[in-house]
Amino acid sequence: MKKLISSVLVLMLVLGLVACGGNSAGSEDSEASAEPSAITVGVVQTNANESDWRTANTKSFNEAFSAAGYETKMVFGEGDHAKQISQAQQLIQEEVDYLVVLGLQSAGWEDVAKSAQEAGIPFIMADRKLDLSEDLYTAMVCSDFEAEGKKAVDWLKAQAIDDCKIVVLGGDTGSSAQLGRSKAIEDGASANGWDIVFNQNMKGWDETLAKQAVADLIASGKEFNVVYAENDNMARGACDAMDAAGITYGKDGDVTVIAFDANKWALEKVLAGEFNLDVECNPLHGPRIVKLINSLEAGETVEKNAYVDEEMFDCDTITQAIVDARTY
Ligand code: AHR
Numbered sequence: 001m002k003k004l005i006s007s008v009l010v011l012m013l014v015l016g017l018v019a020c021g022g023n024s025a026g027s028e029d030s031e032a033s034a035e036p037s038a039i040t041v042g043v044v045q046t047n048a049n050e051s052d053w054r055t056a057n058t059k060s061f062n063e064a065f066s067a068a069g070y071e072t073k074m075v076f077g078e079g080d081h082a083k084q085i086s087q088a089q090q091l092i093q094e095e096v097d098y099l100v101v102l103g104l105q106s107a108g109w110e111d112v113a114k115s116a117q118e119a120g121i122p123f124i125m126a127d128r129k130l131d132l133s134e135d136l137y138t139a140m141v142c143s144d145f146e147a148e149g150k151k152a153v154d155w156l157k158a159q160a161i162d163d164c165k166i167v168v169l170g171g172d173t174g175s176s177a178q179l180g181r182s183k184a185i186e187d188g189a190s191a192n193g194w195d196i197v198f199n200q201n202m203k204g205w206d207e208t209l210a211k212q213a214v215a216d217l218i219a220s221g222k223e224f225n226v227v228y229a230e231n232d233n234m235a236r237g238a239c240d241a242m243d244a245a246g247i248t249y250g251k252d253g254d255v256t257v258i259a260f261d262a263n264k265w266a267l268e269k270v271l272a273g274e275f276n277l278d279v280e281c282n283p284l285h286g287p288r289i290v291k292l293i294n295s296l297e298a299g300e301t302v303e304k305n306a307y308v309d310e311e312m313f314d315c316d317t318i319t320q321a322i323v324d325a326r327t328y
Pocket residue numbers: 050051052053054127128171177205230231232260261281
């Protein structure tokens with residue numbers, strides 16, 4: 001009997017050790033198989049409610065980063081370049097894994113880029129290229145804004161409008177989007193003998209400011225026959241002002257309307273003949289940045305300067321199917 005009890009005790013002891021060992025192995029396995037901590041991406045965004053384009057852009061980051069399992073730390077400069085700089089430095093202090101910057105201003109990012117580099121944090125530009133030498137950033141996924149503007153200029157030239165008198169409604173002064181689009185129309189006017197009768201940048205790409213500027217211009221008696229609005233919201237503001245003054249515009253109107261962004265609602269206006277042309281600026285950067293980060297995580301070489309493919313939409317050729325297929 002004693003032998004039996006001692007055998008049972010020995011067996012229980014052995015089983016206990018195995019179980020513990022299994023646990024420790026399990027714990028080693030669990031340590032080995034522990035989910036890697038989520039990648040944290042710091043996003044220095046411009047303004048939360050800047051434009052319908054910006055809303056789609058922010059949504060794209062949040063949806064794509066969430067689907068990828070990233071932790072997102074998004075901050076908004078709200079029109080204040082210095083605030084963006086300090087926000088970016090703060091994210092570096094918080095040791096985000098990646099820093100994605102959409103600059104209110106193109107200039108003034110060198111110190112942030114150097115801080116990120118010293119901290120070993122990849123610095124990625126999205127949307128708007130910044131004035132940085134290639135050694136100071138990891139990659140760029142941006143729009144070529146001057147090319148967008150040149151598309152509009154070439155289209156306007158093809159319209160062969162007599163005595164072009166152009167109203168330019170610019171975006172935030174000093175942003176690469178404003179600089180590129182404004183350079184294109186200014187160079188185009190010089191090359192084609194067009195007259196820019198008004199050329200002002202609207203703080204925050206603001207639709208109401210654009211509407212008021214055009215209303216004041218009409219009230220002053222200044223004649224114009226082209227509106228070159230550097231985003232859809234400002235083009236809509238200009239059209240509201242022309243409506244109030246009984247000025248016709250669009251496909252069969254006295255004033256030709258050129259817009260940028262190609263939001264779905266704006267393409268409905270192109271289809272209706274209210275906007276003559278809308279040049280796409282694609283905001284869906286979220287998936288592009290996820291692809292970039294995944295490549296970097298895999299140790300792959302990534303393209304340094306990637307420009308987004310963009311098209312333009314003309315009231316004479318757009319279709320309902322094209323509008324229906326738009327995703328923002
Ligand atoms: O940087 C892209 C520009 O910023 C868009 O054209 C405008 O709508 C946005 O606010």
